[in-house]
Amino acid sequence: MLLALCAPAARAELQVNVTQGVTDPIPIAIVPFARAVPADGGLDIAGVVQHDLESSGRFRAMQRRDMLSTPTRAADVQAADWKAAGNDYVVVGRVTAANASEIDVECDLINTLTGQRLGGKRFVASGASLRNAAHMVSDFVYESVLGVRGAFATRIAYVAVQGQAPNQHFQLIVADSDGEMPRVILESNQPIMSPTWSPDDQWLAYVSFENRLSAVYIQRVRTGERRLVSQRLGVNGAPAFSPDGTRLALTLSGSGGNLDVWLLDLGTQALTRLTDDPAVDTEPAWSSDGKSIYFTSDRAGGPQIYKLDLANPKRVQRVSFGSGYDARPRVAPDGSKIAYVTREGGNYRIAVQDLASGNVSVLSHGALDESPSFAPNGATIIFAGRDGAVGTLQTVSVDGQVTQRLTSSQGELREPAWEPFQH
Amino acid sequence: MSERLSDRWLSMLLSVLIHAAIVGAVIWGWWQYRTPQPQPQVLAIEATVVREAPASPPAPPAPPPPDPQAEQRAAEQKAQEQKAQEQKAQEQKVEEQRQQAVKEAAEKAEAERKAKAEADAKAQAEAEAKVKAEAEAKAKAEADRKAQQQLAQQKKAEQERAQREADLRQQMQAEEHLDAARSSGALAQYQAMIKARIERAWIRPPSARSGISCQVNITQIPGGTVTAVQVGRCNGDEAVRQSISDAAYRASPLPAPPDPALFDRDLVVTFAPND
Numbered sequence: 001m002l003l004a005l006c007a008p009a010a011r012a013e014l015q016v017n018v019t020q021g022v023t024d025p026i027p028i029a030i031v032p033f034a035r036a037v038p039a040d041g042g043l044d045i046a047g048v049v050q051h052d053l054e055s056s057g058r059f060r061a062m063q064r065r066d067m068l069s070t071p072t073r074a075a076d077v078q079a080a081d082w083k084a085a086g087n088d089y090v091v092v093g094r095v096t097a098a099n100a101s102e103i104d105v106e107c108d109l110i111n112t113l114t115g116q117r118l119g120g121k122r123f124v125a126s127g128a129s130l131r132n133a134a135h136m137v138s139d140f141v142y143e144s145v146l147g148v149r150g151a152f153a154t155r156i157a158y159v160a161v162q163g164q165a166p167n168q169h170f171q172l173i174v175a176d177s178d179g180e181m182p183r184v185i186l187e188s189n190q191p192i193m194s195p196t197w198s199p200d201d202q203w204l205a206y207v208s209f210e211n212r213l214s215a216v217y218i219q220r221v222r223t224g225e226r227r228l229v230s231q232r233l234g235v236n237g238a239p240a241f242s243p244d245g246t247r248l249a250l251t252l253s254g255s256g257g258n259l260d261v262w263l264l265d266l267g268t269q270a271l272t273r274l275t276d277d278p279a280v281d282t283e284p285a286w287s288s289d290g291k292s293i294y295f296t297s298d299r300a301g302g303p304q305i306y307k308l309d310l311a312n313p314k315r316v317q318r319v320s321f322g323s324g325y326d327a328r329p330r331v332a333p334d335g336s337k338i339a340y341v342t343r344e345g346g347n348y349r350i351a352v353q354d355l356a357s358g359n360v361s362v363l364s365h366g367a368l369d370e371s372p373s374f375a376p377n378g379a380t381i382i383f384a385g386r387d388g389a390v391g392t393l394q395t396v397s398v399d400g401q402v403t404q405r406l407t408s409s410q411g412e413l414r415e416p417a418w419e420p421f422q423h
Numbered sequence: 424m425s426e427r428l429s430d431r432w433l434s435m436l437l438s439v440l441i442h443a444a445i446v447g448a449v450i451w452g453w454w455q456y457r458t459p460q461p462q463p464q465v466l467a468i469e470a471t472v473v474r475e476a477p478a479s480p481p482a483p484p485a486p487p488p489p490d491p492q493a494e495q496r497a498a499e500q501k502a503q504e505q506k507a508q509e510q511k512a513q514e515q516k517v518e519e520q521r522q523q524a525v526k527e528a529a530e531k532a533e534a535e536r537k538a539k540a541e542a543d544a545k546a547q548a549e550a551e552a553k554v555k556a557e558a559e560a561k562a563k564a565e566a567d568r569k570a571q572q573q574l575a576q577q578k579k580a581e582q583e584r585a586q587r588e589a590d591l592r593q594q595m596q597a598e599e600h601l602d603a604a605r606s607s608g609a610l611a612q613y614q615a616m617i618k619a620r621i622e623r624a625w626i627r628p629p630s631a632r633s634g635i636s637c638q639v640n641i642t643q644i645p646g647g648t649v650t651a652v653q654v655g656r657c658n659g660d661e662a663v664r665q666s667i668s669d670a671a672y673r674a675s676p677l678p679a680p681p682d683p684a685l686f687d688r689d690l691v692v693t694f695a696p697n698d
Contacts (some may be wrong), residue, residue, distance in 0.1 A: 013640075013687065013689040013690060013691045014613075014614065014617075014687040014689065014690045014691070015614070015690075015691050015693070016614050016617045016618050016621065016690060016691070016692045016693070017618065017692075017693050017695065018618055018621050018622050018625060018670075018692055018693065018694045018695070019622075019695060019696060019697045020622055020625075020627075020696055020697070020698065021622060021625035021626060021627035021631065021666075021670070021696065022622070022623060022625065022626060022627065023626070023627060024626055026626055088669060088673070104476075111665075111669070113668075113669050113672035113673060114652075114668065114669075114672065121475065122475065122476050122477070123473055123474070123475055123476070124473070124474055124475075124476045125472065125473040125474075126472045126473075128472075129472050129473045132473045133473050136473060136475075145628075145662070145665070146628050146629065146662055147628050147629070147630050147660050147661055147662020147663070147665075148628070148629055148630070148662070174468065183466075183468040184466055185465070185466055185467075185468060186463060186464070186465060186466070187463065187464045187466070188463040188464075190463075208463065210463045219465070221468065222467065222468060223467050224465045224466055224467035224468075226465060379629070
């Protein structure tokens, strides 16, 4: 009997094309670290990490009460169990006293989907800096999973105001990025405004009315050393350090009273005028390459964002077109976007504009949101909002997904500035 | 006249003094009562100190250094030499005794060995006979078995032929069926189901921008459980690679095809976000 020879066609693999994904928070379990009591001062490191990661909006943390086991080493983690409980990643760690004055913090990150240890870190910290080490653990987890550098171990500066006019008390405060560990670096009975960081994180420039008139000071954060930078006739305001830290853009009015943007060389004290327009020109912000300055001007009738070229300051381009009020620009660390205050309906909100495409998205939802500042990794924006009658600080992720509020008992909080990454 | 002059000088002097006193009083008064400026308070803050350290084990402790005691050692050495000589004489005596004992033992061993050899030879002869008988029995069994095997083989060959024919028929039917399914759109539907499943499971990192194109080879077993994931060519960074590998595992179990014949163990998924 002849058999028909019929070779089966070779089975090709099945092809599938995926063109989108989701931005759901990634489920992660941060297991309480093994403790070193009393050397660790009672600090719950895993708790700090959990708060950091959840506040970024990119992670969803497992509740501790749902944890059936609490391993502290990668070798003790049964990845399949944690995966079954719905976690894609697990963080474990242990705190030990390295010596009389230092504490050792070690952590491991495990991917439960593949069962593999993704990596780990070990930090040695003084007792007072243990909270900082916890933020560095958060940065490590954030970067390992998302591929973006974390900004949890950085600081913010802001102004706190207590009391009512005319008996108000002002404080310039530096705190951790989560608002904890606030440290007062300047106190005054006269207004303090517009704090801004130098690119090396060592100095803050700000406006102080301590001499009854506006003046721009720079202050070395660690030591308190102060220098008076500009106390010219009229308005001295809105200082902004250049990306190389050698110059300060600021607003001066001179005796004439018309606000314009000027450039001060901190070394030579040479002063250069940048805008020369009868309109109000103020609130300068440097581009990340240091070649242009964005500023607010009402030369078109109402406040809008403009950009001038430092090589040729007369070349001024209008940048914002969306609404009748766009002001107070800040540039993202990678230079790709700007954030500013825009009026939407009758509300003042924070908007982000992509500089290449011109697309604008409004990120916040308050009535009087102002003073936006980018986190150094560009993923979050901190701004001042109002909670009823009280001024608070809030953060929103750059895709508008999540908002967090920074709580404080220090009164009204204003004008936050997020320090840049040190280069 | 001189009286008037001296008077005049005196009055001028007094006048100057009084004026000076008044001016001085005014200046002093102003100095005392000018409004004081409130000085702002400046405070410094503690530095934060955290450093990263390698997770390395501590070095082993160094051995203790030797003790130099030269003179004492020389005296000890002399005493030791004397002792060694005495010991040597003693050892020689013991050695002679030992050699005698060894000789006697050797003779005894020789006798035993001889007896054993005789016994061994006897046992071997018996064993050989036994083996021969076994071999004969075995050969007979072998012949029987071979005959049976031949019979079974014949039968099996016939069965196989019949089975092959049936398989081939079945295969041809399946091919026709699959072709029909593919052209009917069921394949496209299956692909769409998998695509939707994986898209829901892909948590896109910020660096997975439009322009990224990455391939993942997924192996599944019937039922849809993903058993192997291999990231292939990919122009994204580590975060992108990790996210697509995670997506493949997270999508397990993959949906069953509308037509079971469409099931394929090997999938090639291309991630190419278009926004």
